[in-house]
Amino acid sequence: MTRDDYERRMARAGAAAAEAGLAGLIVTPGPDLVWLCGYRPTAVTERLTALVIEPGRPGRLLVPVLERPDAVRAPGAAALEVVAWADGSDPCAELGAWLAPQGRYGVSDGMWALHLLGVQRSVPQGRYGALTEVLPMLRAVKDAYEVERLAAAGAAADAAYQDILGVPFAGRRECDIAADLARLLREHGHSQVDFTVVGSGPNGANPHHEAGERVIEDGDMVVLDFGGLKDGYGSDTTRTAHVGKPGAEERTVHEVVREAQQAAFEAVRPGAACQDIDRVARRVITSAGYGEYFIHRTGHGIGVTTHEPPYMVEGEHLPLVPGMCFSIEPGIYLPGRFGVRIEDIVVCTEDGGRRLNRTGRELAVVS
Template sequence: MNKRLQLFSEWLQEQHISFALITSSPNVFYLSGFYCDPHERLLALLIFPQEEPALICPQMETARVKQAGWTYEIIDYTDTDNPWQLLEHHVRSRNIAVERIAVEKSHLSLERYELLHTYFQARSWINAEEKLRQLRMIKEEKEIAVLRQAAELADYAVEVGVNAIAEGKTELDIIATIEYEMKKKGVREMSFATMVLTGKNTANPHGVPGLTAIQRGDFVLFDLGVIVDGYCSDITRTVVFGEATEEQQMIYDTVLRAQLAAIDASKPGVEIGNVDRAARSIIEQAGYGPYFTHRVGHGLGIELHEYPSMNATNTMPLERGMTFTIEPGIYVPSVGGVRIEDDVFITDNGAEILTKYPKELIIV
């Protein structure tokens, strides 16, 4: 049994849990090494306190499960089978008393809970997510190695985008160029929908790219990432096309100083809230406090947003092995917005920056 499954099984023993049914694709991947989007079909990992686990999947995925290195039992099913009956039969065959079941409460739908409740009248339902978040939050060396590769490709994607800037090109034109070049690099999937925004659109932190054409004097904001071997990167850079105004330079300089302060504050033992406040205080002192409208960052790994949440009220101390983004921003509706984002790994001594594309203001 791999280390991750072993640690999770030990937790089941400590909590006197009969079994766990893990159904979210990211957590199934984390524990088994197999990633799949099953759509409406059931994909689940069945984990016991002391016995070997089993993976439940559509029969069409069986070969891929084996290719991923899964060596334990596979409970596969066709579209005319009832996977829940197969699940019940497998659990009953273990001759265990089913009293406490662990599930991912934020992922398990009400419909699926009712199905489970029909087959297993457990006394209590335990949320497995907090334990899984704790396990996934501290990255292993092999995970860091993959995240470095993903960050390197994200750097290249920004470089492609910046080089593609030209007057009259639209946001979607630039995105098409970036994603075409990523495919040529072997990137099958971006971490999320690539964002390129220009002009006043940059004042919306989660703007939707469209047919807005780049004009001289515009901010151009890139927010993108790629997936490598199941792990995400996430980078944001903002440049100016043509010539920057004094206000644009002031906003950019403020965001850069805030981001560098947050990175400097990122050390083992430091409360996460202090990282947010390190950036926020600089932006507030410059008079732009109301225009920094989100937390300073988010955990990063198998999912684009995972634990820890890098917000001002989080008292959790940073630990070696945590990976997250640091991405302060200022968004002024009449002017535009600037965000600078890096992927960060906490080492024994401080923060290692995984994304390395230059951060000084670039005038294209």
């Protein structure tokens, strides 16, 4: 990524703000700031850091004076005016002076209330909305560079999955398998591990179960959901394994989930609504008699974070656009018994979809 790349992103963000009827954007530390200008403060503190983007003008980055040396070294900083503020001054007043007195601004979802309230005091007639609500598509459509990074992260996660199938499961704790997964993700190039869900037996019926002390037994279904960041972009994949030979019901439930995941993948095409992908997966599972046990949305976007818009969920009418990257991860969760989930990251292409995870979606058997 070069200065020009970041400058184009900021110009695109400014144009999107104008199209949405906004005077501009106020971006504080987090994924939007990294995506827009490549700056990730070493520590997020009570000291205000904010990037202001307004249509048709260069961006301005307000930083604490002690952090200015790091800020100016950010890859996109050369395209910005970097302004430092010192302890004892009022950074909210400084930021407020940059804003249109009656403007409506999109602000980062994670902006501290302390800072937003300070800006509101400085610009009492200003109006503010969360970026996820006012510009949900800001980072949703990836360029070729981003798709390449996501594909590399997916391939690394796939390699970790292939390796984990070779370790013993029975007689070991869930947290031991989770530690193996975290290690393997790092060995395959991840700089950050965000989650390693290992849900064995009845714990697999909890989609967000945290790997615990339960000892995995022969005959368990085991849900493996893991991912993180590689070269700044996310991975997220889920496969379900069985310890020893699975029974007929376990095979049946797994096959229903596999068919739902495949049908949802085949429904990906430009112009389809996000909710259509959810509906297709849910229809397969409901038709098989397990509809009440599919208890979450079918997918979420992914990019510089592992969860971001768009969401494959009922009520989300946004149309798919080439370059959108998102998960497809239907599941069935039988309380007190077991769960099954299968997840791939998919990119919408000009004529359909492309999987960024390539490992087999059959029920894996482990020892």
